[in-house]
Amino acid sequence: MKPVGMIAKAASVIGIGQTDWPGDHARVRAAQKPHDSYGYAAQAFVGALADAGISRDQIDGLIVGPTTAYERVGELLGLDVRWGGQADAMLGVMEACMAIASGQAEVVALVYGNDQRSALVNYGGADAQGGGAFLSYVYHAPWGFTSQGALYALMARRYMEERGMSQAELGEVAVAQRMAAARNPAALMRKPITIDDYLASPFICEPLHIFDYCLINDGGVALIVAEAGKAERIGRAPVPIHGIARHDLNRGATSLEPRLTDYYQPAQKTVGEAVFNMASLGPQDMDALQIYDSFSLHIPLALEGYGYCKPGEAGKFMREHGISLARGLPVNTGGGHLSESYMQGWNHQIEAVRQVRGEAGERQVPDCRHVHYSSDVAGKAVSIIYGR
Amino acid sequence: MANAQRIMTLYDVPMWESIERRKMALPRCSACGTFRYPPGPICAECNALDYEWAEVSGNGTILSWVVFHRQYFDDHPQPYNAIAVRLAEGPIVVSNLVGDEPDGSWIGERVTITYRRHLDRLQHAFTLQNQKSTQLNRGEDA
């Protein structure tokens, strides 16, 4: 079957870069300030450009992450371009592919830097971030209900009871991702944990334990995405983007309707059909998953939502089939947001690229042909398929 | 740290005034009868603009609950609970359960609205319809 849609395989990733996450984390914890968001973005960009082996002059498009101003990043990097903007990781990749497919740009740099840890950014409390974009993050504060963790805790409680997932089964996520991080020299949290460690760890917002929460650290990530033909000519190891799809649930978002009734899974079903159709592939063709994991719950929801297992069977799937590098379907092979680095979806993109290239070292998934990235932040579902 | 702040748009003000009167009201669509929460200028079901403020029954069912073990606000020392309640009128509201707590799961428990003083205002909270005791809890202002 022929791929559907003009952005299927229209663009390929030709370069990836990242900052020294563990090194900078140690420095920040020692009360130093290694860089600000722009400094991290700049470092990651230089790395991605070197990895691609191209010159800066070949870049004609620029996407910057939500934490930096578009013009200032362009100014700092010396990039005059014919197309650009600001986006999160998933929409950034999508927009770059759309710009390339429509002829607005040929080589796009995507650059993200975030000093959230050293800048003491809060995701809960009176100055919680994100309320401007998502009213649910701040609307329920008068009742003490704050933090994205609490939103997922509320969702997790109902999901676990309705679908029959145990706390220990949810713990499989943190344990598997820590195992991946242990094999990843660039990960922050590398000490293996067991299900018992997970169950004995403190609650933050019950039923979620501290190991269900993402890290908060400074850092940067960059990618260079090029038109597929050009990528073949100039790239050393191009990784084509086989499909991208998106579906946003906005109705009832603040009153938590799509979160608490169907756990965002209708959006994932729609996106799954679209992205697999576009790529002419199915869940059975995916060798690894990268799932946006601000909280562990994202993983069982995506496993069911995209058809990797039946609704209500994610707990059993994680426990019996497995989601680690040791067995089953490897998920978040770098350690994800829980154990590698909280780069707000950006680190998942470069981990997907690395796996398809076969450059993931000790954590390499054998013969990794296709990687499915999924996110469902606040009910905005996005999927990207990277492949050979 | 600081106290938790209310979001107070043009459409939230009448709701908080109704809570202050111990008769929580929400905008109800004049065309299709759908209640809006948070209060807003248009019906998400039928896109009718007209509405009237209608008092809610105060009856609902718990959809989910959490317990905070970390303090985020000066005015909410941990541990404390939060619940999501499906009101009889349709919308889901986030609130707190006061008084008796269920022994096992809270999901599906029927609850009724109450009002309690919080700093300089009244806020809604909910109590189980099947109270284990008839005695009002301390701090309760119902």
Ligand SMILES: [Zn+2]
């Ligand atoms: Zn209506």
